[in-house]
Amino acid sequence: DVKVTQSSRYLVKRTGEKVFLECVQDMDHENMFWYRQDPGLGLRLIYFSYDVKMKEKGDIPEGYSVSREKKERFSLILESASTNQTSMYLCASNIQGMNTEAFFGQGTRLTVV
């Protein structure tokens, strides 16, 4: 069974903390994505990566960075968490260059206090 696994289901962090959200996929996919989801706004793309060490900004990259050191792992980093980054974060992966099925993790609900 294909799987995208996010390291935490729920996280509570303090304002100003550096936060790492981890995502691992076992399908050998080239593409990996990070989204945030807020009520009424759907999924908004933060960053995506099409290969190891390669990344491109999505629609809302401000306040975030990413790391892809291994093909199976894609990390989202909040350099200095703020309360407006409280959200549901979703990771996804699919085959590069193909608009094929994307597989999503279960999501990480991050609360910044």
Add this chain to the structure above:
Amino acid sequence: LAKTTQPISMDSYEGQEVNITCSHNNIATNDYITWYQQFPSQGPRFIIQGYKTKVTNEVASLFIPADRKSSTLSLPRVSLSDTAVYYCLVGPFSGGYNKLIFGAGTRLAVHP
């Protein structure tokens, strides 16, 4: 990437057929139309994809008219478990890196 427009919400009752239409006036020749379904507290899951005419699988049907400027996701005889948000995406099937851009989706509520 072609912009898509969907209704924000829809209501239905168990046993009815539900049709959700997505407008994509600027669809390109090599674009495909893909629909995802998202249940509460879960990530979206792929349900169907098509290029033209009609595609059917065990979950839904996708109707695409000849001009491809819109598409309709059809869910036959919905049940309470079909309550979810449905997203329409339009983009090229192949040929390079693909950003998956989701809109706000259509929130479908199925009532007893």
